[in-house]
Amino acid sequence: MDLLENPFHILTASPRDNRRRIMELADERSLLLDSSECMEARSDLTNPRKRLSAEVAWLPGIGPKRAGEVLLLLESSPTGLLAVDKLSSIARANLLAAGLARLSDHNADDIAEWILEIAWAFENIDPEELSVIINEERVVSGFPEVTDLSAVEAEIQERRRYYRKVIKSALNNLSAKELVEAVTGAVESATDNGEEHGPILIADLVDSYEVEAQGFLEKEEANITALVERLRAAVDAERPDAVLAPMVNQLTQVVKNWDNVAQPIQISTKSRGLDHDASRRVAGLVRNLAIHMFNEHGKLDFSQQLTSMLQEAFAEVGEVAERTAEDADALGEIAERRKLSQLLDPISDLCKTALENSEKHPTSADREAQKVMNTAPQLIANLSASKPGVEILSQGKDEIALTLMHCAVVYGNKTEKWKPCIAFLEEALKYASSQEV
Secondary structure, three states: OOHHHOHHHHOOOOOOOOHHHHHHHHHHHHOOOOHHHHHHHHHHHHOHHHHHHHHHOOOOOOOHHHHHHHHHHHHHOHHHHHHOOOOOHHHHHHHHHHHHOOOOOOOHHHHHHHHHHHHHHHHOOOHHHHHHHHHHHHHHHOOOOOOOHHHHHHHHHHHHHHHHHHHHHHHHOOOHHHHHHHHHHHHHHHHOOOOOOOOHHHHHHHHHHHHHHHHHHHHHHHHHHHHHHHHHHHHHOOOOHHHHHHHHHHHHHHHHHHHHHHHHHHHHHHHOOOOOHHHHHHHHHHHHHHHHHHHHHOOHHHHHHHHHHHHHHOOOOHHHHHHHHHHHHHHHHHHHHHHHHHHHHHHHHHHHHHHHHHHHOHHHHHHHHHHHHHHHHHHHHHHHHOOOOHHHHHHHHHHHHHHHHHHHHHHHHHHOOHHHHHHHHHHHHHHOOOOOO
16 A cells, blocks of 8 residues: 555545544545545554555654654655654554656666665564554554554555565666666665675565576586586587687676576575575586596686686675685696696706707717806896795706706716806805705
């Protein structure tokens, strides 16, 4: 029941008006409005049981003058209702629901704010307090007091259904993209990003949203499954990275789109201490692919790309977030080792060539040593400029030192020309990073 359709509003009556005054108002309003509507409103307000529905759907605890002011604001400028204070929780919820139904110019953020205000107002409704307010007004109007608390509770639940209807209608006026944004914003704020339980109306909203989003999520999950299978087959067929890259990008985008729609459900589920099953399935598909791409084919960059996307998209799904964080750390360590190894590659290549040539041609080992001595300073300078850390820098220097020593041993044993060998060993000592080397 909307405020402006409430029997009290139809007859311009107050909960403090007695039976006679209600009869008079019904007669007066019949001259201006449909007489059957006025008679029905009179019946609703004079029958104690029917009256309770109208009372709970009205502005309990608000005097006639204040009620007139807020109703005028509702009809003239609904956006101003958010600032109205000093209302009972039920009155505020009823007023805001009527205002939300009349918003003409709004966006996702606006709707999210209104949803939150209504949800928290409803959350603060106390059946016993409401019964006291209603009975105080009934004493003044001469109607019998409400003694059955369950009747009040039933009417509160009827209000809950009405609020859900108003919220759903407001969301349906948004584009699909804005609708998702509004629901996500409301759920994030109400639950502190899933860290706390939110109001019951927010849970209702998410349940309804999940039902309507189910078709999209199932269809896109099937698309994701197909993309994962295609990408796995392409990797196994050893297709080049130029072919794999757009496939990985497409999968990433489709998963992000899926997650965007699933986000409110994930957050709400997290606030209840659970994980969203569909999110775990989708994340598991992509995670298994990322592991396969690295373990079987060494595709570190693609594995990192998919893992990073999973971390971002499924941060609200506890089990997924934990596993992908571990994956990201492991891949990060591997990437760092590869990066450092690449820094050492020029030195390793130089030393490997020198060692191989010395073994093949021992009498020319002195020339190989000289090449190393001539080239090493620049390579060490390049390595230092990359700021690799003490361990890697020492590793590069030690490799040079050991190569010079090997050349000296090979050349000396073959030629017995010890003087140049001493020079090589002295140079090796300059590079050696430890006494053992």
